[in-house]
Amino acid sequence: MKHSIKILAGCVATACAAGSVSAQDAPWWPFTAEDWTSGEAVPIEYEPTETPTKKWKLCAVYPHIKDSWWIAVNYGQVSEAQRQGAELTIFEAGGYTNLNQQISQFDDCVALGADAILVSVISEAGLANQIEEATNNGTVIVGVGNPIFEAKVTSKIFTDQELMGFTGGQLVREMFGEDPARVVQFPGPQGAGWAESSAAGFRRAVEGSEIEILEDKYGDTGKSVQLRLVEDALQAHDDVDLLYGVAVMAEVAVTAVDEAGLADDTQIVSWYSNQGMIDGVKNGTISGTVTQYPVAIGRIGVDLAIRALEGREHAKEVHPVPLAVTAENVGDIDLTRAFAVPGFQPTFKVD
Numbered sequence: 001m002k003h004s005i006k007i008l009a010g011c012v013a014t015a016c017a018a019g020s021v022s023a024q025d026a027p028w029w030p031f032t033a034e035d036w037t038s039g040e041a042v043p044i045e046y047e048p049t050e051t052p053t054k055k056w057k058l059c060a061v062y063p064h065i066k067d068s069w070w071i072a073v074n075y076g077q078v079s080e081a082q083r084q085g086a087e088l089t090i091f092e093a094g095g096y097t098n099l100n101q102q103i104s105q106f107d108d109c110v111a112l113g114a115d116a117i118l119v120s121v122i123s124e125a126g127l128a129n130q131i132e133e134a135t136n137n138g139t140v141i142v143g144v145g146n147p148i149f150e151a152k153v154t155s156k157i158f159t160d161q162e163l164m165g166f167t168g169g170q171l172v173r174e175m176f177g178e179d180p181a182r183v184v185q186f187p188g189p190q191g192a193g194w195a196e197s198s199a200a201g202f203r204r205a206v207e208g209s210e211i212e213i214l215e216d217k218y219g220d221t222g223k224s225v226q227l228r229l230v231e232d233a234l235q236a237h238d239d240v241d242l243l244y245g246v247a248v249m250a251e252v253a254v255t256a257v258d259e260a261g262l263a264d265d266t267q268i269v270s271w272y273s274n275q276g277m278i279d280g281v282k283n284g285t286i287s288g289t290v291t292q293y294p295v296a297i298g299r300i301g302v303d304l305a306i307r308a309l310e311g312r313e314h315a316k317e318v319h320p321v322p323l324a325v326t327a328e329n330v331g332d333i334d335l336t337r338a339f340a341v342p343g344f345q346p347t348f349k350v351d
Contacts, residue, residue, distance in 0.1 A: 060301075074346050123191065168201075180212065226251075241267065
């Protein structure tokens with residue numbers, strides 16, 4: 001039986017003083033998720049809080065905004081800040097190799113006097129000192145998107161990356177059945193905990209099957225880096241049945257596999273989704289993907305911050321439930337929770 005945090009959905013059908021729900025931004029709740037506050041999963045139907053009592057000042061830091069996944073998080077945060085009447089300033093570091101830049105941007109949020117900081121960490125360890133100091137000084141800190149396990153945050157919303165990898169691995173196992181398959185895995189940046197967790201989840205899912213992982217190829221999620229990794233893998237290994245990994249890899253792999261004359265022999269699956277993955281599943285160039293609803297992650301991150309600032313009940317840890325997406329079910333998914341509306345451009349300021 002699902003529990004509900006509906007404590008408080010004061011803006012369900014009408015315009016609120018904090019902001020109105022536009023035609024393209026209809027109510028996004030209730031949202032099926034898991035509340036891990038107790039240390040165990042409790043199914044919930046998440047609903048946002050009632051109208052805030054004041055205009056809160058929020059600040060957010062991202063690893064980058066180079067792909068549609070982070071654009072979706074950006075859209076979720078921006079639209080929810082607008083709806084709840086909050087001020088929001090956003091910084092992006094430019095990539096997972098730019099930890100020092102993100103640390104500096106976190107400090108910028110503090111200097112701006114933010115009531116709450118929404119932090120999507122490049123490295124939890126790298127930002128731990130900044131997070132602890134800000135928390136001790138009374139700033140609300142909410143982890144958004146990328147996992148935070150140990151750092152002292154007020155709340156956090158992320159998908160269990162090990163479970164994402166496991167869900168992707170189960171999908172791959174179903175695809176190949178009892179047939180042997182040779183796989184090259186592209187988890188993401190080396191040293192990013194989420195990448196290593198997803199890789200571990202994939203390995204757990206395919207353990208005991210006929211699936212052979214030839215190599216784990218780590219790298220930044222920029223297109224040029226992932227394209228080089230894919231080309232290297234195709235040159236280094238014969239008879240690759242599957243390229244599996246980050247969505248950016250899958251996007252560039254479609255062309256690389258076609259140019260190598262392997263489109264009929266090598267399948268492509270990603271362990272998280274972006275718009276390109278959904279389009280690829282629809283047109284048959286991508287065999288499958290896993291979605292974790294990044295728009296909803298962005299929205300809930302803002303709501304968790306405002307709940308804490310208002311002194312209202314809030315979950316300490318929320319996880320969306322990942323879903324494997326194939327040609328069979330892609331038409332049934334509510335994509336408004338996963339991707340920004342058409343025409344949305346990255347936005348860095350909400351007044």
